[in-house]
Amino acid sequence: GENVEQHPSTLSVQEGDSAVIKCTYSDSASNYFPWYKQELGKRPQLIIDIRSNVGEKKDQRIAVTLNKTAKHFSLHITETQPEDSAVYFCAASKPRGSQGNLIFGKGTKLSVKP
C-alpha cells in the first residue's frame, strides 16, 4: 500500500524566514496531495492541495511543488509568522479504491520564533 514519509519531524525558524517541509510517497498511482495544518488542541485544516497534473500551486505565502518522477512534494512557507506555528501533515490519495482514504505523513512541528 501507499506509504508517505515526511521530513523534518521538527523545524524551528525565525520570524520572516522561509520554511520547507518535504514528503515522499511510494505509490505512483497517487494523484492528490493535500497539506493540513493542525494547531495545538484543534482539528486539522486544509491549507493547500495539489493534483498530479500540476507541478506547482501558490496561495499567498504558501506554495506546494510536486515532482511526480521522483515521487515527492514539498510545502513552502515564506515570510513565516508566529501564527504559522503548528503541526503540518502531508497526505496522498489514489484515484481508485481510495475514496475518503488519505495516507498521512507523520507530521512536522513548525515553531516560528518572534
Next chain:
Amino acid sequence: KAGVTQTPRYLIKTRGQQVTLSCSPISGHRSVSWYQQTPGQGLQFLFEYFSETQRNKGNFPGRFSGRQFSNSRSEMNVSTLELGDSALYLCASSWNGGNSETQYFGPGTRLLVL
C-alpha cells in the same frame, strides 16, 4: 454551514469496555471517514462510509467497526478496549468522498483507556 461535529469530545474508559463515538458531517456531505491520531503513529485511516455503506477500510482489527445512517451521520464502535486504543479519533466529511475532494475534519473525540 455548520462544520463537522463529534460527540463526545472526551471519554475515559477502562480496558475491556466498549465505546461508541458519533460524527455529524457538514450538511450535504455524504462521505464520512474516520482516522485515529496518536503521537507515535500519526493519523491513520480507519474506514470510510458513503450512503450507509463501508466503502474502504484501513488496517485495523475487527474490534473497530462503524456504520452510517440515512442522514449521513456516522458512528464508530470499539469493542474490548485496549490501552493502545487511547487516541484522538477524528472524523472527516466530504461531498462524495472522491479522492481529490477536500476532507473537513471534526474536532475529534479524545479517548483515554485506563
